[in-house]
Amino acid sequence: MAVTIKDVAKLANVAPSTVSRVIANNPRISEKTKRKVRKAMNELGYHPNFIARSLASKSSDVLGIIMPRSGDGSFLNPFFPTVMKGLSQAAHDDRLGLQITTGITEEEIYDEVEKMVHGGRVDGLILLYSKVGDKVLHYLREANFPFVVIGKPFEYESSISHVDNDNFQAGKDVAKYLLDSGHTDIAFIGGNADLVVTIERIKGYEAALKEAGIPMRNEYAIHEDFMLEGGKEAVKRLMELENSPTALIVADDFMSLGVLNMLDELGKDVPGDISVFSFNNVLLAELSKPPLSSVDINIESLGYQAVKLLLTRIKEPGSPAMRMIVPYQLVIRSSVAKMNK
Amino acid sequence: MAVTIKDVAKLANVAPSTVSRVIANNPRISEKTKRKVRKAMNELGYHPNFIARSLASKSSDVLGIIMPRSGDGSFLNPFFPTVMKGLSQAAHDDRLGLQITTGITEEEIYDEVEKMVHGGRVDGLILLYSKVGDKVLHYLREANFPFVVIGKPFEYESSISHVDNDNFQAGKDVAKYLLDSGHTDIAFIGGNADLVVTIERIKGYEAALKEAGIPMRNEYAIHEDFMLEGGKEAVKRLMELENSPTALIVADDFMSLGVLNMLDELGKDVPGDISVFSFNNVLLAELSKPPLSSVDINIESLGYQAVKLLLTRIKEPGSPAMRMIVPYQLVIRSSVAKMNK
């Protein structure tokens, strides 16, 4: 960190401000001086100091990524590396840095966010989850700090920029697909019931059943953490019902792996005894045994668009909140079969 | 970003420098003034500006994480979220920020690293991979910038701080385990042959065979990218050999999933027809069908220790390079079986 803008200015025989303008590629600087200055930069091996720039310009060109609390396994869900890929791509396109939260509990994450907002280290934030009654989200809203959420905000939907899929419709489509395949006893396995995405998908599922005139059965909707023993128990109970389901909708590929595992333990054949339809279509869905039918929600694209949205939010602070809906596709693989009546 | 140290100073009737000292919890400030200043901070809702602090103190309290190039699927390997968990934990313990690279190609990542080093935005760097002839690593070495690598550096091993497992011994142990189980026809499936970790593991495998007096067969060592068609072909060829192996050592759990898949397609039963032993023991290993025997390399711990190592490197720039070896355990699951002679 030895060579500064002043050194370059001296060598090139110009003022520091001129050097600064060359860095910013200001059009008012003549090509001739630009060349001269750039030559001096190269000779000295100059690299701009981002910190100084940030302090002076009051912007860091860094975005903060708010992870879900990593206490439970949620952090390990392949969803996250996949969004990160999209986020990275977009950030790189716009020469933006990416900083991630490191908190384990919600409390810790909240503190970090507070510091990020006031510390000037990030220009905006991206929430990688959306859940009911999220303190972080409320805080950001009140602070009027630029942020977008990936997923649908539980409240204030129209005043918060977000990028999402139509998860209600996706849930409905999946249920319909299974209904059309002859299934009528369809259960839904969701994980954390606080996640808006789960809520939407299950609502869609319920809507499809209703339209088909099939009554909802409470014992057909399960919400348990599937990395834990509780989840196993729940599936076991489900399969022991006298009218056990012939098809399962599972809210997430990673959970589906666990479910497939349990079904195997219980001696159930997929799709022979029971069909499984999953969500997200991460790389894993294809590699599982049997390969999972899954809703491809274009995770990478969610990440990419989130950055783009955040950027316009930062550049035009007064602009209205925007919602961006990313399309999805049902990807059919061998984990589902038609029901023979 | 409205309220500054000056505002606090004014309200508390002290000098800005005193406020600064209170923030740093300088012991030379009396408890009385500390209380007074803290009260003023709370009243005003003061939060320090990290950028200004960084500029003045020439340290950012942010670490940079260098990801492997995300062009191929490597980024999506569950290894990464898992190390990130360890990194996060340690970073959070020490109130450090974490910034990640976003480059897709090696070229892009190199540029980013260059900027990170000179831009003052990070105090040190952690390389999440180690491969043969890595430009980034050479650059950091020459620049004498604080960094540690997760894995074993291919060159300059003794002058570069790193945290690693004894992958040679692990490879050997796995091969021995299979030999002890009666297998003699053991193949090794590695991914990218440039990764030092793969190289070490295969060396260990070779050493074990040699000690057992079993000749190495070239057609038993495969290096192909398993997310691609080439990988499938390779396994297929392997299984079509007249002396096809009865056991497979696969360099990574994620790859193992792909391998299990192909074996299934080829109609091979695991472990009935062939045993599979894997590495890393990510969450997935347990969820696969059949559950994978895998070497638990304590990924989280690798990440955690990397941060700790980097920190001492930053604090004591003159200190010698350190190597930290994290223990591993063979975790036996049903993907391996004894060979009946």
Place this chain on the structure above:
DNA sequence: GTGAAAGCGCTAACAC
């Protein structure tokens, strides 16, 4: 134990 003042490296008016 506390204050005054310089300065970290850059940007952005404002001049001319």
Place this chain on the structure above:
DNA sequence: GTGTTAGCGCTTTCAC
């Protein structure tokens, strides 16, 4: 087109 200058908000000698 380019130079001058005043900060950005903090830390850190150096006084006392």
